[in-house]
Amino acid sequence: MSHKSVLLDVAVDSLNIVPDAWYVDGTYGRGGHSRAILARLNSAGRLLVIDQDPQAIADAKKLSEQEARCVVKQGGFQNVGQWVSELGIKPMGVLLDLGVSSPQLDDAERGFSFLQEGPLDMRMDTTCGLTAAQWLSQVGEVELAKVLKEFGEERYSRRIAAAIIKARKSKAIKTTAQLANIVAQACPSREKGKxxxxxxxxxxxxxxxQELLVLKEVLAVIARVLAVGGRLVVISFHSLEDRMVKQFVRDFGREVLPPHAPIVGGGKAAVFRALSKPVRPTVEEIDSNPRARSAVLRVAEKVREP
Ligand SMILES: C[S@@+](CC[C@H](N)C(=O)[O-])C[C@H]1O[C@@H](n2cnc3c(N)ncnc32)[C@H](O)[C@@H]1O
Incomplete structure (x- = not known):
């Protein structure tokens, strides 16, 4: 199973690769972006690749067997601070291509897709944490409705939550098809094409x-570990993620003094500077890769230590 990398060229161009520097690909997936970064590094350049999915890591290890410039770490990208300090490096760029990969979505056994019958798992890191089935067996109705509204922007969140709670009383919800059917029956209307x-x-x-929580965590870590002058490139697939990245770049480390503060010209500039307007895929890219549809890329440069 392969993954067609989204915004491949623009993402790697945005890193503005210094050929003999260290880079971090925090979301290896199947290594499309990683290979493109390696192609621009010289023999002194290095790439740290991270993924929390054991199957992605198996693929990354195969790459690193043939590619000595590549170091592989398995786990959440929010741990990047620890790996960077173990390696004693100051990377010149970090790329995050958020969300799930095509191999994760297309493998029925992973439980990410409502289009295929499979166990309701949905964990990217299959070595720990609750599966979706386990969580749905114990979550309260109010919390479930809140999650559906906040993370799914689902207008029928309360109806769907009630239907899930009712359904699980007669039969445990263990498969993707069960959940998809409960939701379909609870929705009074349909969005076109969805x-x-x-x-x-x-x-x-x-x-x-915990995708939003770990994104918030990793951004603060990146502010610390990236070299000054280094680039942060993030591809988001959800408006909440994109908003978080935008606000982080604009505000992280910024201090605005009150208007009557006794210090003239006081306050601190933000740690990052946005380098361009958000970039979206072209119509051609979306035609050839519908999963690129909701992608938004942001690029920022670190201008000072926090
Ligand atoms: C969209 S895919 C990346 C595809 C990759 N850029 C490529 O070209 O093949 C996202 C990947 O990031 C991983 N991922 C998502 N969140 C993560 C996190 N918090 N820590 C580590 N890996 C994560 C997923 O397991 C998945 O493999």
């Missing part, structure tokens, strides 16, 4: 993998 369970699956996945 399966009614799309938003629910997205919300449960984001919750199970």
């Amino acid at each position: 399966h009614p369970a799309t938003r629910t699956f997205q919300a449960v996945r984001i919750y199970i993998n």
Whole structure:
């Protein structure tokens, strides 16, 4: 199973690669972006690749067997601070291509897709944490509705939450098809061109993998570990992620003094500077890779230590 990398050239161009420096690909997936970064490094350049998915890591290890410039670490990218300090490096760029990969979505056994019958798992890191089935067996109705609304922007969040709680009383919800059917029956209307369970699956996945929480965590770590002059490139697939990245770049480390503060010209500039407007895929890219549809890329340069 392969993954077609989204915004491949623009992401790697945005890193503005210094050929003999260290780079970090925090979301290896199947290594499309990693290979493109390696192609621009010289023999002194190095790439740290990270993924929390054991299958992605198996693929990365195969690459590193043939590619001595590549160091592989398995786990959440929010741990990048620890790996960077173990290696004693100051990377010149970090890339995050958020969300799930095609191999994860396409493998029915991973439980990410409502289009295929499979166990309701949805963990990217299959070595720990609750599966979606386990969580749905114990979550309260109010919390479930909140997750569906917040992470899925689901307008029928309360109805769907009630339907899930009712259904699980008669039979445990263990498969993707069961969940998709419960949601479809609970929705009074359909969005054009969208399966009614799309938003629910997205919300449960984001919750199970704590995607927004770890994004917030990793951005603060990157502010510390990246070299001054280095680049942060993030590809988001959800408006909440993109908003978080945008606000982080604008505000992290910024201090605005009150208007009557006794210090003239006081306050501190933000740690990052946004380098361009958000970049979206072209119509051609979306045509050839529909999963690129909601992608937004942001690029920023670190201008000072926090
Ligand atoms: C969209 S894919 C990346 C695809 C990759 N850029 C490529 O070209 O093949 C996202 C990958 O990031 C991983 N991932 C998502 N969140 C993560 C996190 N918090 N820590 C580590 N890996 C994560 C997923 O397991 C998945 O393999």
